[in-house]
Amino acid sequence: MRRLKILEYALSSLLRRKYKNLSLVIVYALTISILASILFLTHALKQEAEAVFSDAPNLIVQKLFAGRHDLISTDDIHLIRKIPGVGDVHPRYWGYYFDALSQSNYTFMGIREGLPGLKLVEGQMPAEEGECTIGRGVARAQFTGLGDQLVLIDSRNKSVKFRIVGIFDAASNLLSNDLVLMTRKGIQKFFDFPSNRATDIVVEVYNPEEISTVAAKIRKMLPGTRPIAKDEIFRTYDSVFNWRSGMMLTLFSAALFAFSILAWDKATGISGAEKNEIGILKAVGWDTADILELKFWEGIVISFTALLGGLTAAFVHVFFFNAPLLTPVLKGWSVLFPTFRLTPYIDLYQVFVIALLTVAPYIACTVIPSWKAAVTDPEMVMRS
Numbered sequence: 001m002r003r004l005k006i007l008e009y010a011l012s013s014l015l016r017r018k019y020k021n022l023s024l025v026i027v028y029a030l031t032i033s034i035l036a037s038i039l040f041l042t043h044a045l046k047q048e049a050e051a052v053f054s055d056a057p058n059l060i061v062q063k064l065f066a067g068r069h070d071l072i073s074t075d076d077i078h079l080i081r082k083i084p085g086v087g088d089v090h091p092r093y094w095g096y097y098f099d100a101l102s103q104s105n106y107t108f109m110g111i112r113e114g115l116p117g118l119k120l121v122e123g124q125m126p127a128e129e130g131e132c133t134i135g136r137g138v139a140r141a142q143f144t145g146l147g148d149q150l151v152l153i154d155s156r157n158k159s160v161k162f163r164i165v166g167i168f169d170a171a172s173n174l175l176s177n178d179l180v181l182m183t184r185k186g187i188q189k190f191f192d193f194p195s196n197r198a199t200d201i202v203v204e205v206y207n208p209e210e211i212s213t214v215a216a217k218i219r220k221m222l223p224g225t226r227p228i229a230k231d232e233i234f235r236t237y238d239s240v241f242n243w244r245s246g247m248m249l250t251l252f253s254a255a256l257f258a259f260s261i262l263a264w265d266k267a268t269g270i271s272g273a274e275k276n277e278i279g280i281l282k283a284v285g286w287d288t289a290d291i292l293e294l295k296f297w298e299g300i301v302i303s304f305t306a307l308l309g310g311l312t313a314a315f316v317h318v319f320f321f322n323a324p325l326l327t328p329v330l331k332g333w334s335v336l337f338p339t340f341r342l343t344p345y346i347d348l349y350q351v352f353v354i355a356l357l358t359v360a361p362y363i364a365c366t367v368i369p370s371w372k373a374a375v376t377d378p379e380m381v382m383r384s
Contacts, residue, residue: 006290010297013277025306032310032358033317039350040318041326047345049234056230058211059203060092061218064226071197076222080203083217085210091198093187097152097180102141108180110187122146123166129186133166137177150180155192162186203227292367299366303359310358311351319344 014021061080063072074091081089093110111125123146126132132150134142144150150162168176182190203218205211215227281291317323319342 003293006294007297010294010301013294014298014301021302025302025309028302028306028358028362029309029313032307032354033313035358036311036314036350036354037317037323037326039354040314040346041323041342043347043350044318044342044345048342053230053234056233057202058205058208058230059215059218060228061201061203061222062226062228063200064224071194071199072201072225074196074198074201076225077201079221080201080218083214083221085206085214087204087206089201089203092200092202093184093191093193094199095187095191099141099152104137104141104178106138106178106180108182108187108190110184111181112184123164126165126182126186129183129189130161130163131165131182132162132186133168133181134164135168135176135179138180139164139167152190154190160190295367296363299363303362307355307359311354315344315346318342 061072061076063070072091077089077091080086090112095108097106097108098104099106123133134144134150138150139145142150144164146164146167148164150164152160152162154160162182168179168181187193203214205214211229211231215229218225218227281294317325322342
């Protein structure tokens with residue numbers, strides 16, 4: 001009952017200075033929301049990338065020419081199959097297509113028996129040369145649906161029509177959003193692939209521990225190639241997201257430092273009215289512990305109100321509005337792809353770290369100056 005009374009008095013004390021405290025909560029919440037937005041977006045993109053690479057092949061072999069990715073000869077497949085420990089080896093046909101009408105980049109891929117991790121929402125996978133299956137992002141960008149025609153311009157600058165026979169979804173929007181699937185013959189004809197060339201070669205390795213060994217043998221056998229393991233791709237994306245989020249956090253640290261100065265100034269600069277209030281409370285019988293508990297509850301109310309508001313604003317900013325303020329930095333050139341909505345991923349550890357970095361310092365800045373005033377003689381406090 002005693003603590004409830006102190007909490008009630010703390011709330012009434014905050015309401016008496018509502019405009020001052022409201023302005024502090026707004027700045028406090030804005031600071032937290034920026035910090036949380038960076039962490040939420042980075043974590044969500046990492047989870048999307050992890051979902052994409054969970055079904056990726058063990059090893060991808062690419063051809064290099066002058067340090068750039070080039071088409072690889074399908075004759076190399078027979079040499080790779082002879083390596084011990086190698087399972088299925090097959091070529092992949094894929095490429096990028098820029099649609100001037102929607103100002104978006106699409107990923108085209110030729111399929112054999114579908115792709116792992118993809119789930120048809122309606123329709124079927126393409127079976128004939130003039131058919132295609134598209135992701136939700138492509139359907140939205142083209143304003144098309146099942147049974148409609150997808151009109152594209154091929155490598156010979158001719159208009160080509162594909163009948164949409166299916167629309168699919170996936171565990172990750174990043175995987176399926178910009179994807180257009182067609183038959184191998186369809187994509188070979190669309191991009192005018194040479195008869196014995198493919199985009200890259202997929203290699204399945206029976207024992208995951210031998211992937212690096214197989215990659216070294218391929219590199220030695222085919223000097224102009226670059227074997228890429230699934231783990232290497234994931235580590236690259238992870239490093240890129242960490243670097244970009246670190247850059248954003250570094251820029252944001254100046255704002256965080258400015259807020260720390262504001263919080264310290266507010267907390268240490270106890271006004272004459274607040275000192276007078278502490279002196280009166282001491283005079284009417286309040287202990288120093290009671291006053292510290294009062295200021296503690298005031299700090300808790302302000303901090304957690306700002307924390308809840310900041311986290312909510314960050315969640316809405318990232319997962320409902322697709323983080324328009326941060327996306328160009330963290331996604332890079334991929335903003336040219338059709339817009340996709342991130343799947344909400346919240347790391348409780350990150351929430352705990354945000355709370356620890358923002359709530360604890362403010363409460364300390366609130367309680368310590370109040371303790372200095374509380375241990376002073378009430379008469380001296382009121383006179384000062």
